[in-house]
Amino acid sequence: MPHYETIIGLETHIQLNTKSKIFCSCKADSWGDPPNTNICPVCTGQPGVLPIPNKAVIEKGILLAAAMNSDLRTVSFFDRKNYFYPDLPKGYQITQYDMAIGKGGYMDIPTTNGETRRVGIEKLHLEEDAGKTIHKPNRRLLDFNRCGVPLIEMVTGPDLRSADEAAEYLTRLRQLLRWIGISEAEMEKGHLRCDANVSIRPVGVTILNPKTEIKNLNSIEHVREAIEVEVKRQIKAVEAGEKIESWTLDWDEDTQTLSKMRSKETEADYRYFREPDLLPVRFDEEEKTAILAKLPELPLARQARFEEEYNLPEYNAQVLTSERALSEYFESTVQAYAGKAKLHKIARQVSNWIMNDVLALLNEKELSAEELQLTPQHLATIITLVDEETINTATGKDLLLKVEASGKSPLSIVEEEGLAQVSDREVIRDICAQVITENPGQVAQYQAGKKGLIGWFIGQVMAKTQGKADPQGARQTLQELLEE
Ligand SMILES: [Zn+2]
Structure with missing residues (x-):
């Protein structure tokens, strides 16, 4: 249906990887723990308790806001969002409303046609999570472990134009969250949750039509599939002369279908007001500078620099910057190996070794680059040995595995096993x-x-x-x- 345009906005909830919860000292990550074992009077909302903000949560919020190009509010407030639900023991959620830590912002993502899509950020705020309701026949079970787990809610503008772009945004966001070290961002474990707002309009029209909101999307693949199904449904409905209504839809991954859920509360139903038990969140320029010093060069900037500085093909630069640890491993190896030939040649060679052999090793052992026994110095030594024809390439590849398995230095293995090439x-x-x-x-x-x-x-x-x-x-x- 080429004469319709798809309009997508994504609402994400990001679980921060702090040790403790947002307003108490209970353990934040309860993945795999028995229900109701990480709870206390504060996060279960007992009378007479007071919340105490977790400094690490504020810092991580500042890092993400800066990475998303948001304006940082040096004074922000917590608010109460009131609603009644069994897994919300206080009867309200502490969140940020009109004076959140971040204001505006955007993320640029590369699209398939080589252009850049600028995705605006409409909301970026800190909040606490609610508990979990487990539905069983004739009864409901409640697990409060998740109450008070720190979250950042981030909502994009209606700026994405296809299911693929939505998937790309989430992939880049997940990469960024891990890169700046604020969340494990595993969708299957609920560290990164996503709802998608979807509407369509004829090409050339600028008004926004009523949108539907899709819930329960547990992986990037499901986000893509559900959006595609919903766009087809909306086009079919519009073509049949029906009106699109603002439904909340539930995605069933087994049947790949959407079903209508309860109608959503409106903003007014929540009766927001300032949280009276918490002071405003304030930080001065000095504190801001200290926190932002922890913000590393971001993935897309590093990818562009790798292409430029090392003359790497776009694909290589993209693979090498897929994870921060891997990109640092690459640069450390280049530095350890440098001095013998032109930087570009070195970089290409190191990139080939990493993309062919080191990545295979990482995938097989399910490791991150920083966990390897094969350090950048070891890899640089192996490449040098191959370069100088002390060993041949096949022996070099083998040596790499032996270094990883034993933790010994490449030179000692070459000596012990008499691997030096017979070149006489x-x-x-x-x-x-x-x-x-x-x-x-x-x-x-x-x-x-x-x-x-x-x-x-x-x-x-x-x-x-x-x-x-x-x-x-x-x-x-x-x-x-x-x-x-
Ligand atoms: Zn607690």
């Missing part, structure tokens, strides 16, 4: 001559024109040297001897 010309020549003498049949075939056999001869030489011969040298010597 005389020795190679003797071994090649031996192979030729032992295999008259293959020699005859080769000399009769079956030149492809050269690979087989090289294999024999490699076998006799336990893989330590330089294959290029062996090829040359064998060719010389066979042509004689």
Whole structure:
């Protein structure tokens, strides 16, 4: 349906990775813990208790607001959002309303056609989570572990134009949250939750039509699928002359269908007012500077710098900056290895080793780059050994695994196992001559024109040297001897 445009806004709830909850000292991350084991009088809303703000939550909020290009409010307020629900023991949620920590902002995301989509941020505020209701036949069970877990709610403007763009935004947001170290951002564990607001309009029209809100999207893939299903439904309805109503829809991942939920409360139903038990959140320029000093170079900026500074192809730069630890591993290796050739050449070589061998290792062992025993210095040493032809490439790849498995230095393994390449010309020549003498049949075939056999001869030489011969040298010597 090319004559309709899709309008999407995403509402995300980000669980911060602090040790304790937002207003008490209970453990924040209860993943896998038995129900109601991380609770206290404060987070279960007992009479007479007072909340105490967690400084780490405020700092992480400031970091995200800065990373999203929001204006930071040096004075912000907490408010009460009142509603009654069994998993909200206080009867209200402490959140931020009109004077939140961040004001406005945007995130730029690359789109598939090579352009950049600027996604505006309409809301960015701190709040506490509610508990969890577990529905069983004829009864409801309540788990309050999640009460008071720190969240940032972030709402985009209606700026995304396709299910793919929505997925890209979430992928980039997840990357950013992990990069700046404020959330584990695992959607399956509820660290990053997303609702999607979807509407359509004829191309060229600028008004916004009523939107529907899709809930219960537990992965980026589900966000994409649910939006696609909903856009098709809306187009079909409009084409049939029906009106789109502002429903809240529930995504069922098993059947890939949407069903209508209860109608949503309006803002007025929440009767917001300032939280009287908490002082305003204030920080001065000095504190702000100290916190923002912890903000690293952001993923897209680092990707652009890698392309520019190291002359890497876009794809390589993107893979190497997919995680902050990996990007730092790359730069440390380049630095450890630098000084021998031009930076661009070094960078390309390091990038190839990391993308081919180190990434395979990381995936297999499910590790992050910072957890490797194979340090950037070790990797730089291995690349140098291959460069200087002390070992051949195959041995280098093998050595990399041995260093990771043992934690020993590459040089000590090369020495212990006698891995240094046999590059002494005389020795190679003797071994090649031996192979030729032992295999008259293959020699005859080769000399009769079956030149492809050269690979087989090289294999024999490699076998006799336990893989330590330089294959290029062996090829040359064998060719010389066979042509004689
Ligand atoms: Zn508590």
